[in-house]
Amino acid sequence: MALRFFIFNLFIFFLGISVSQAHEYWLEPESFFLKPGGKSAIRMFVGERLKPEEERPFQASKTSLFKMYSAGGDFDLLGSGREGQTPIFTFSSLKEGTFLLALERNWSYITLSPTDFENYLREDGMEYIITERRKLGETDKDGKERYSRYLKSLIQVGARRDRTFRRQVGLSLEIIPLENPYAKKRGDQLKIQILFRGTPLGNKTIFSDVRNGNDIETNRYETDSNGTAAVKLTTGGVWLIRVVHMERCPVACEGADWQSFWAAVTFGLK
Numbered sequence: 001m002a003l004r005f006f007i008f009n010l011f012i013f014f015l016g017i018s019v020s021q022a023h024e025y026w027l028e029p030e031s032f033f034l035k036p037g038g039k040s041a042i043r044m045f046v047g048e049r050l051k052p053e054e055e056r057p058f059q060a061s062k063t064s065l066f067k068m069y070s071a072g073g074d075f076d077l078l079g080s081g082r083e084g085q086t087p088i089f090t091f092s093s094l095k096e097g098t099f100l101l102a103l104e105r106n107w108s109y110i111t112l113s114p115t116d117f118e119n120y121l122r123e124d125g126m127e128y129i130i131t132e133r134r135k136l137g138e139t140d141k142d143g144k145e146r147y148s149r150y151l152k153s154l155i156q157v158g159a160r161r162d163r164t165f166r167r168q169v170g171l172s173l174e175i176i177p178l179e180n181p182y183a184k185k186r187g188d189q190l191k192i193q194i195l196f197r198g199t200p201l202g203n204k205t206i207f208s209d210v211r212n213g214n215d216i217e218t219n220r221y222e223t224d225s226n227g228t229a230a231v232k233l234t235t236g237g238v239w240l241i242r243v244v245h246m247e248r249c250p251v252a253c254e255g256a257d258w259q260s261f262w263a264a265v266t267f268g269l270k
Contacts (some may be wrong), residue, residue: 014207024048025056025264026240027101027153030087032268036158039092042101044151049218049241050211058088065104071162071203096158098182102169105149109255117143121211124244125205125220129258132248138257146249146256150174152265156182171247172197175206175260178228181239181267188229194243196261199229210269212237230248236269 029042045052058081066077068091077089088103112120117269118139121129133139150171165180178191194201202225209218212235221229229240246260253259 001236014184019117023263024151024240025105025151025266026050026242027103028052028103028264028266029153029155032153032155032238032266033270034094034155034157036096037093038157039090040155041087041090043087044103048237049216050174051216055086056088057084057086058082059084059105059179061109062105063103063237064106065102065128065171067102067169067186069096069100069102069167070095070164077101090120094155094157096160098160098180099155099157100163100167101155102160102165102170102171103149104171105151105152107144107146107148107259109144112143112145114140114142117145121246125207125222126244126246130244131162143258144256145260146253147260148172148260150263152179154265154267156268163197168195168198171200171263173262173263174241175241175243175265177265177267181233184233184234184269186232186236186269190233191228192231192241192265193200194227194229194263195206196245200225202227204245206241206243207262208232209240209242210235210237230264233269238266240264240266 019062021230023046025046027042027044030040034040043122044056044058047053068075068077115141117129143197151172160179161182166175176193178193181190184190202222202223208231223229240265244260244262246258249256
């Protein structure tokens with residue numbers, strides 16, 4: 001599989017981009033590894049590179065999908081969420097197996113200055129939008145954008161693993177592990193695929209973050225023509241794989257010129 005691998009250059013975080021735009025969302029359970037019948041909670045954080053800056057509460061008006069998937073069935077969690085609650089969900093008595101949580105947040109809007117918008121595009125590997133803005137004569141125009149979030153998290157209960165990890169749940173932008181992260185060890189590679197509206201997204205920049213204690217490592221990759229990449233699992237800890245994709249907003253998209261889709265998946269590695 002053709003793969004271009006880049007160590008992420010940390011200097012790009014000093015480009016001075018808008019803090020509000022740079023924030024990433026992710027789901028993080030209290031533990032990725034549970035005993036059968038155990039109890040845990042899942043939290044939603046906003047921050048940078050797995051550094052939480054704020055825990056976000058459950059917001060029914062912003063949440064269009066919230067489900068748990070398992071070999072034993074799928075469970076709609078939207079009705080279980082209480083407005084403003086943190087953590088966003090608490091669960092117990094899970095049977096042995098692999099569980100997938102998925103949450104979709106609907107559109108939010110932001111306007112950035114031309115400089116901030118271009119810096120943010122460079123940071124997140126979307127130079128193609130810079131080129132498109134140049135062709136449209138919009139380089140000096142504010143970046144008016146709407147964005148949505150597509151978050152997933154994998155939890156392992158007991159020792160029995162199953163194929164829930166690779167469930168495609170129909171998110172507009174979705175990260176699909178092609179291998180079970182809980183069958184991996186440090187130093188292995190994890191193959192993943194990026195789907196946009198169900199179609200492989202090739203030649204796309206993605207990032208991985210891992211937090212082990214106070215240490216955080218970030219790496220940058222590109223998918224091949226089939227939308228796949230192999231992420232090197234360099235160390236144990238909390239893992240986040242993330243990608244953002246942007247396109248010109250349709251004519252019917254009021255209040256924005258561009259729309260972006262932010263996807264993330266988390267899992268643990270011992």
